Each structure stands twice: as structure tokens, then as C-alpha cells.
Amino acid sequence: MNRRTFHKTLAGLAGAAAVLALTAGGTSHASAADKLKVGFVYVGPISDHGYSYQHDLGRQAVVKEFGDKVETTFVENVPEGADAERVVEQLASSGHKLIFTTSFGFMNPTLKVAQRHPEVFFEHATGYKRSANLATYAARFYEGRTVVGLIAGKLTKSNIIGYVASHPIPEVISGINAFTLALREVNPKAEVRVIWVNSWYDPGKEAAAAKALIDQGADVILQHTDSPAPVQAAEERGLWSVGQSSDMTRFGPKSHLTAIVDDWSGYYTARVKAVMDGTWKSQDTWGGFKDKMLYLAPYNPAIPKDVVALAETARQNIIEGKRHPFQGPIKDQSGKEILAQGKTLTDEQILKMDYYVEGVQGQIPR
Amino acid sequence: MIAVFDSLAPILAAMITAATPLLLAALGEVVTEKSGVLNLGVEGMMLVGAVSGFAVTVTTGSHAMGILMAACAGVVMALIFAFLTLTLLANQVATGLALTLFGTGLSALIGQGFVGTPIPRLPELNLPGLSDLPFIGPILFSHDALVYLGLAMVGAVSWFLYDTRAGLVLRAIGESHEAAHAIGFSVLGIRYLAVMFGGAMAGLAGAYLSLAYTPMWAENMSSGRGWIALALVVFATWKPGRLLLGAWLFGFVSIAELHVQGLGLRVPSQFLSMLPYLATIFVLVLISRDATRIRLNAPACLGKVFHPDA
Numbered sequence: 001m002n003r004r005t006f007h008k009t010l011a012g013l014a015g016a017a018a019v020l021a022l023t024a025g026g027t028s029h030a031s032a033a034d035k036l037k038v039g040f041v042y043v044g045p046i047s048d049h050g051y052s053y054q055h056d057l058g059r060q061a062v063v064k065e066f067g068d069k070v071e072t073t074f075v076e077n078v079p080e081g082a083d084a085e086r087v088v089e090q091l092a093s094s095g096h097k098l099i100f101t102t103s104f105g106f107m108n109p110t111l112k113v114a115q116r117h118p119e120v121f122f123e124h125a126t127g128y129k130r131s132a133n134l135a136t137y138a139a140r141f142y143e144g145r146t147v148v149g150l151i152a153g154k155l156t157k158s159n160i161i162g163y164v165a166s167h168p169i170p171e172v173i174s175g176i177n178a179f180t181l182a183l184r185e186v187n188p189k190a191e192v193r194v195i196w197v198n199s200w201y202d203p204g205k206e207a208a209a210a211k212a213l214i215d216q217g218a219d220v221i222l223q224h225t226d227s228p229a230p231v232q233a234a235e236e237r238g239l240w241s242v243g244q245s246s247d248m249t250r251f252g253p254k255s256h257l258t259a260i261v262d263d264w265s266g267y268y269t270a271r272v273k274a275v276m277d278g279t280w281k282s283q284d285t286w287g288g289f290k291d292k293m294l295y296l297a298p299y300n301p302a303i304p305k306d307v308v309a310l311a312e313t314a315r316q317n318i319i320e321g322k323r324h325p326f327q328g329p330i331k332d333q334s335g336k337e338i339l340a341q342g343k344t345l346t347d348e349q350i351l352k353m354d355y356y357v358e359g360v361q362g363q364i365p366r
Numbered sequence: 367m368i369a370v371f372d373s374l375a376p377i378l379a380a381m382i383t384a385a386t387p388l389l390l391a392a393l394g395e396v397v398t399e400k401s402g403v404l405n406l407g408v409e410g411m412m413l414v415g416a417v418s419g420f421a422v423t424v425t426t427g428s429h430a431m432g433i434l435m436a437a438c439a440g441v442v443m444a445l446i447f448a449f450l451t452l453t454l455l456a457n458q459v460a461t462g463l464a465l466t467l468f469g470t471g472l473s474a475l476i477g478q479g480f481v482g483t484p485i486p487r488l489p490e491l492n493l494p495g496l497s498d499l500p501f502i503g504p505i506l507f508s509h510d511a512l513v514y515l516g517l518a519m520v521g522a523v524s525w526f527l528y529d530t531r532a533g534l535v536l537r538a539i540g541e542s543h544e545a546a547h548a549i550g551f552s553v554l555g556i557r558y559l560a561v562m563f564g565g566a567m568a569g570l571a572g573a574y575l576s577l578a579y580t581p582m583w584a585e586n587m588s589s590g591r592g593w594i595a596l597a598l599v600v601f602a603t604w605k606p607g608r609l610l611l612g613a614w615l616f617g618f619v620s621i622a623e624l625h626v627q628g629l630g631l632r633v634p635s636q637f638l639s640m641l642p643y644l645a646t647i648f649v650l651v652l653i654s655r656d657a658t659r660i661r662l663n664a665p666a667c668l669g670k671v672f673h674p675d676a
Contacts, residue, residue: 045585047478047481048481048584077585162628168635188559193628194627195627195635196627196635196636197624197639198636202586203580203582203584204575205582205589207579208380208384208620208621209624209627212624212625212628215376215377215622215625216373216629227580227584228484229582230578232484232487232580232581236487250482251484251582252486252567308558361629361630362628362629362631362632363632365635
């Protein structure tokens with residue numbers, strides 16, 4: 001065959017292929033319309049047995065609830081930043097109608113993709129930017145910190161608490177503050193020392209930070225990072241620790257007091273249902289103990305019964321609204337009163353928290 | 367500043383443990399580079415060593431088996447590299463980078479079933495009498511076997527390279543493989559052995575991370591230590607003694623920055639996080655200012671492909 005014929009045949013084949021692809025795409029679109037595709041973007045590995053793991057449990061709850069009617073996709077270990085935008089964009093462009101981005105640092109990438117894909121619904125965890133098709137959700141982790149603060153205040157002997165923190169964002173800072181307020185309510189002499197490891201998940205650095213705090217006299221180790229390394233470090237030295245995001249007892253059977261566990265299953269199934277029913281709206285959901293978005297892991301049997309009772313009473317009071325983790329009087333580090341007795345901080349004030357309360361050592365890095 | 371002094375003993379003790387993985391990996395790399403081979407795959411070999419050691423310890427319950435298998439895993443990874451670069455004459459830099467990527471992915475794959483499994487930490491050897499000395503006790507005499515192995519290897523590698531005939535031959539190959547080949551030494555054979563040693567040491571470094579430093583498996587748990595080890599080799603101008611100092615410097619700065627935060631001193635934590643890397647870069651720049659010194663100390667045939675002209 002000569003060159004001309006060859007080109008004509010090629011064009012013909014290409015045309016046929018294009019038609020085939022369009023019709024095939026058409027038919028698969030028809031059947032895909034029955035299945036709702038839901039995407040999940042995780043900042044860490046689901047094998048962290050912590051934060052991202054709990055999000056994946058939420059995803060599994062969706063699969064269990066809706067079975068064949070949904071098809072879920074998840075991408076783990078997505079770094080916060082430009083790469084995140086690529087991942088979210090890919091999910092949005094490949095037929096996913098509902099996408100959950102589960103870390104604070106995914107905020108701007110999600111917003112950008114949401115603007116480009118008005119037909120897709122986006123849910124961003126622990127952020128504060130919303131749009132017509134972008135909703136936000138978070139759990140009131142600080143409620144858990146209040147209960148834990150009471151326990152730590154009663155159990156510490158050295159009156160120094162070590163806190164392994166990740167990034168200096170309001171969510172972490174409000175956790176430190178809620179903890180410290182409750183801590184000093186039962187133990188006015190206790191103080192909190194914070195080390196920022198500037199990462200959500202770095203076992204080596206978290207372990208080194210926990211050990212540094214222990215070397216400086218801390219006998220209870222708190223964390224807002226996602227690996228069980230600080231719990232392990234505390235276990236080795238025979239001290240107390242509190243797990244983060246999921247039950248970390250097996251890493252520190254003697255030291256693990258309890259853990260603040262996230263439970264996203266209820267929220268995720270509700271949102272998927274809303275998309276299916278056509279009732280999805282952009283909103284901000286911030287649930288606590290009452291909405292079952294978080295719970296405490298079983299208490300360490302070594303905790304004295306009266307301390308457990310104190311903790312449980314506080315937890316119940318928070319659920320019933322009788323106790324607010326940020327109720328006055330609150331003093332900042334310089335001793336100045338920033339909230340009077342009888343008042344409570346508004347949600348907006350908590351979301352923008354950028355100061356330490358009295359009892360926390362050091363400065364927040366800017 | 368009494369608080370800082372009180373912290374000094376724990377900081378120094380922690381410094382030695384933090385320096386150990388760097389030291390082990392870098393010592394292996396020194397031997398490899400002294401023979402003229404540039405193996406950039408240290409990070410990948412470390413991770414494969416870490417996951418292998420961990421997996422074996424979980425299944426057999428024996429730390430010793432885990433450490434042994436970690437070293438073997440490192441050797442296997444190094445053999446892949448050696449085959450590609452020494453026999454198939456592939457570019458060493460590219461192959462080393464590929465080995466890192468491969469090792470990172472392979473370790474994540476192998477490790478999937480082992481995440482979230484706790485194991486007992488490699489026990490500290492408490493030397494009777496010595497461990498109880500007031501200041502020096504906790505710093506020098508309360509560490510586990512791998513830490514002491516690292517310190518011993520500094521002496522062993524130094525002795526091997528500079529006081530034995532075999533070490534002389536290895537260095538000669540690194541300086542001029544043509545001349546060594548002409549004399550009759552097996553350039554490829556010795557380079558293979560050097561690369562395997564580097565792999566074994568990197569595997570041990572990984573095992574230290576997953577069995578002693580943080581007894582768990584987590585993806586990418588070496589967090590760039592392999593790259594630091596590579597930098598330390600240059601930092602130390604390929605001398606094992608200086609490697610120890612470099613590893614200690616990096617370890618010290620990494621630990622001290624955490625203590626500084628805990629004490630509440632007014633230095634931004636992000637800056638402190640950068641410090642260890644800044645310190646390494648600073649020293650590297652200082653050393654490289656004198657181009658002659660680098661040229662004098664670097665093995666002349668580092669990274670060059672060997673074509674036997676026979």
C-alpha cells in the first residue's frame with residue numbers, strides 16, 4: 001500500500017476507535033450512574049493505625065452500609081501541597097461525585113479543584129474554607145483533651161506534662177489549651193511543655209521529642225502526632241501516655257491511659273446518603289462527644305476509680321452542655337484575663353486560637 | 367542555664383543513639399566509595415534492612431535473627447546495584463537513585479502486614495559497674511548492642527583501610543583501577559565485596575531504626591537518614607574517625623533542638639528543625655571551599671566505570 005492509502009486507513013481506524021470509545025464511554029456512564037463514586041484522600045498511610053486509619057474505618061462503614069450502590073477509592077500518603085491538588089483533580093475528573101480530603105493542609109488544593117468542578121461535592125476535614133460545593137467537617141478534639149487533662153492533673157507526680165505537637169495550627173493549639181485548662185483546674189501547679197515536630201507522622205522524631213520531654217521531667221506524655229512512638233517511649237520509662245486518634249494500647253499496655261479516638265463513620269454515611277438523596281448542602285459540621293464523632297478509648301485499669309469518675313462526669317457534662325472546655329475565667333500566658341467567669345469562647349474564637357493559656361511553657365512558633 | 371546543663375547528660379546519651387544509624391550506614395558507604403564505587407542507594411538499602419529485620423524479629427521472636435537478616439537484605443540490595451553497575455556497566459549515579467526508589471517502594475510493600483505490630487525493643491546492655499558511673503554511665507555505658515557495634519566498626523574500618531594490606535589494595539583500586547588491574551588485582555571482585563559490605567552496614571542501620579530506635583515499622587521510617595549518611599561521608603573526607611564526629615554533630619543538633627523547645631527558649635521550632643541540615647551543609651561548604659583538599663581525599667576513581675582493557 002502506498003503512503004496515501006496508509007494515511008487514509010489510519011484516519012479511518014482512528015475515527016472508528018473514537019466512535020467506539022464514545023459509545024463505550026456512553027454505556028459505561030449509564031451503568032456508572034447507578035454507583036456513586038466516592039473518593040478519599042489521606043495525608044498518611046492507613047497503616048498508621050491512627051488518624052488516617054480512622055478515616056479509612058469511616059470509608060469502610062460507607063461500603064458496609066451501601067454495598068453495591070457505592071464504589072470507593074482512596075489515596076493514601078498524599079503530601080499536603082501541590083501534589084494534593086493533582087490527586088484531588090484526578091479524582092474529580094474520573095467520575096467521583098463526592099470527595100473527602102482529610103487533612104488541614106489539603107484546604108487550598110481542595111478549594112481550587114472545587115471551583116473547577118462545580119458538579120462534584122467536596123468535604124474537607126479540619127479546615128475553614130467553604131464554597132457552594134465544598135463543605136467542612138471536624139471533630140471537637142478539644143473536648144477529649146479536657147477530659148484527659150483532668151486525668152493527667154490527678155496522676156502527674158512531677159507536675160510536668162510533655163506534649164508532642166505537630167504543626168502550630170489552631171486545631172492543635174486549642175487542644176493544648178483545653179488540656180492545660182482542665183489540668184490546672186485539678187492541679188494548679190502543673191505545667192505543660194510543648195515540642196513541635198512540624199510533621200503529622202514521623203516516628204523517629206516523635207520518639208526523640210517524647211524522650212527529650214521525659215528527660216526534662218515530664219511524667220505524662222500527650223501527643224497530637226499520628227504515630228505510636230511517644231506512647232512507646234513513655235512505656236519504656238514507666239510513665240503515662242495518651243494515644244492519639246486511635247487506641248494505641250498495644251504499644252504501651254501499662255502507660256496508655258486512654259486515647260482520643262475519631263469516629264467518622266456516622267458522618268460519612270450521612271453525607272453519602274445526602275448525595276444519593278439529592279439533599280447535599282455545603283455546611284460546616286463540628287461534632288463532639290454528643291454527636292458521636294469522637295470517643296475515648298477504654299481507660300487504663302490502673303487509673304484510680306475516683307479519677308475515672310471525675311473524668312466520666314466531665315465527659316457527661318460536656319455532652320449535656322453543662323461544661324464547656326473553654327469556659328471562663330481563662331488567663332493567657334502573661335496572666336492577663338482574656339475570658340471572664342461565666343462566659344465561653346465562641347466557635348469562631350476557638351478556630352482562630354493563636355495564643356497559649358497560662359500553664360503552657362514556651363512560645364508558639366510563627 | 368543550669369537547666370541546659372542538667373539536660374546535657376541525657377542529650378549526649380540521646381545523641382549517641384541518634385548518630386548510630388548514620389554512623390553504620392556511612393561507614394559502609396566509606397568502604398564502598400574508597401573502592402571507587404558511588405552507591406547512592408543507601409536510603410533504599412536502609413529501608414529494606416529495616417523492614418526485613420522487623421519482619422524476621424516479629425516472626426521468629428529473636429532480635430539477633432532480625433539483625434542478621436537485615437544485614438543479608440542489605441547485601442542482596444547491594445548485589446543488585448553491583449551487578450547493574452559493575453558487570454553491566456550502568457551509570458552508578460542513576461542506578462543508585464533507582465535503588466533508593468526501589469528500596470523505598472519494596473520496603474513499603476513488604477511492610478504492609480507488619481504496621482501496627484509492636485515488638486520489644488532491642489535490650490540495652492548494662493555493663494555492671496560502668497553503667498552506674500554518675501555522668502558518663504548513662505551516656506556511654508547504657509546502650510544496646512548495635513550502638514556499640516557502630517562504635518567498634520569505626521575502629522575496625524579504620525584499621526582495615528589503613529593498617530592492612532587488603533585495605534591498601536582496596537584504596538589502590540579506588541585511586542586508580544587501571545593500575546591496580548595491571549598489577550593483577552581483581553578490581554571487580556574487590557569492588558563487589560566493598561559494595562556488599564556497604565549494603566550490609568546500611569541494612570544494619572535500618573535494623574537499628576526498626577528494632578531499637580523506634581521498635582515498629584512505618585513506611586519511610588528512615589526519613590532521609592540515608593542521604594545524611596551520604597553527605598557525612600564527604601563531610602568526613604572519607605575518614606572513619608571524622609565520620610564519628612560528623613555523626614555525633616548531626617545527632618547532637620537534632621536532639622538539642624528538641625530539648626531547646628521543651629525548655630521554652632525563644633527560638634522558632636521550624637528554624638530548629640532545619641538546624642541539623644544547616645549544620646551539615648555549613649560544614650560541607652567549609653570543607654569544599656578548599657577544592658584541593660576534596661581532590662586529595664576523594665578516591666580518584668569514584669564513580670568511574672571500569673573497563674578492563676584486556
